[in-house]
Amino acid sequence: MRKSIIGLTAVLLSTIASPVFAQEEPAPAVTVTGGATVVTDYRFRGISQTDKRFAVQGTFTVAHESGFYATVWGSSIDDYIATGSDQEIDLIAGWAKDFNGTKLDVGVLYYYYPGSGGTNTDFIEPYAAVSHTFGPATAKLSAAYAPKQHALASLGKARQDNLYTAFDLGAGIPETPVSLSAHVGHSFGPSYLTAGSSFSKGYTDWSLGASYTWNHLTFGVSYVDTDGDVFTPSGRNASKAGVVGSVGVAF
Incomplete structure (x- = not known):
């Protein structure tokens, strides 16, 4: 959002000739964002999805002001x-809104x-999250x-079902491009797509993780582990403790 900057004289003149001369540009109703990331290991809820090898990831989001x-x-x-x-x-569809620092x-x-040979591997998962910002930290x-x-x-x-709950805490170090994060989650029930019969x-x-942002790039490192x-x-x-690195670009 860009705000017009004019001198005192121009302000006085504009109030006579054109009362709406100085105004803010309206925010777009629809925004599009995206990014791409390379990770040393794709961990889904603690379990490696890439046999502890590199993965390439990409995303884009279309959001409405509503x-x-x-x-x-x-x-x-x-x-x-x-x-x-x-x-x-x-494929994700949702609704998010901020209420005075609390986001739903x-x-x-x-x-x-794709390419799973007709086997029943696709599944659907509704979700809900509530977060609150405390200064530089968000829980x-x-x-x-x-x-x-x-x-x-x-x-x-x-057929079986699965419930996954999690608590995440993130904070940016003031006046630095460094952020810290912590996560703990628990999966109730089995899923061969993530853990197999052992779980x-x-x-x-x-x-536990840390990231460093420079321009549109973000460099990250995290330590990931499970109890199985x-x-x-x-x-x-695939569930053994390990260090995961990442390099991502946002646009």
Whole structure:
């Protein structure tokens, strides 16, 4: 938003000749944002989706001033995640609004795995989150519930559901481009797309991270861990503690 800047004399003249000469430009009703990121390991709720290898990710969001938004997010994945698929595409529709520093965000997310050979791997997950800003810090509570679906089934079950809850805390260090973050989440119920039968009763994940922003670039590093063991077909432990680096660009 740009504000016109004029001298005192011009202000006096404008009030006589044109009372609306000095005014703010209206904010656009619709905004479009996006970005791309390279990560050393794509961790979904603590579990590696890339066999602990690099992933390329991209996103764009269309948002309306009313609070409604739509987002498309995508990442490369390893083919053990969704029966041969090497890509995850998340289709998101939601509504978010800020009420004096408290933000409410509700919506629904559809996980799409193209190239999975017709296997039931796609699933839908409504979510809700509430966050509040305290000076430079923001705390957020969130929950995502996936109702009973074939894609979540494990241990011989036909369909199962999953509930994921999380608490996130983030803060920017004043007068610096550095931000810190902390996360803890718990998954209630199994999902072979994320954890497999080793986590049939649920599991907990957590992380600590830091980021540095320079112009449109953001450099990040985080430590991620869970309280269980999940092994990929290559023999790697996808849930073992690890350090994840990232480089992202926003536009």
